[in-house]
Amino acid sequence: EAGVVQSPRYKIIEKKQPVAFWCNPISGHNTLYWYLQNLGQGPELLIRYENEEAVDDSQLPKDRFSAERLKGVDSTLKIQPAELGDSAVYLCASSLTSGGRVDTQYFGPGTRLTVL
């Protein structure tokens, strides 16, 4: 079974430029998460989707970050414009959630963003 796929793996951009990250979850997983991981820290949730609906985006900085999950499968996270402080690893995870039970979240390898 293929795991969570993310691309690109690495991205270097100059500040004020836009950037986008793509995630393909494990087949059949209805819940998709985007996390931010700063160096030496644990992952922090940015947004959670259940199928096509963003059910928790309270930690997403909406002035510059946006996300979408078309058709309830793949997802894209965008930053526009990027700032120096956005340099971090962006992790995507997916899970099969049903009946209100928290199930295992499977993580992708992440995209390491460097903003110069």
Next chain:
Amino acid sequence: GENVEQHPSTLSVQEGDSAVIKCTYSDSASNYFPWYKQELGKGPQLIIDIRSNVGEKKDQRIAVTLNKTAKHFSLHITETQPEDSAVYFCAASAGYSTLTFGKGTMLLVSP
């Protein structure tokens, strides 16, 4: 919201020794506690988890214990091997699918 504290931040052991990592959480409603292992350049990988209706769970050399009264849970790795070297994260969930992670423990196992 939930707050998870994790200790120690770094842990060095000799091969064959045991390693213990401890976490505390703040929200008494938390009922799911996974542990993840993250190797350099990779995403976190689940190694074991425990739910609030269980006090202890084992999987070969790895075990997790949960004390809901004290709101803490621990990861125990026995007979450590160099390939156990990685960063380990604990997490807690107080609600529907939302995980709050600790800051991680870097485990170094020397041959």
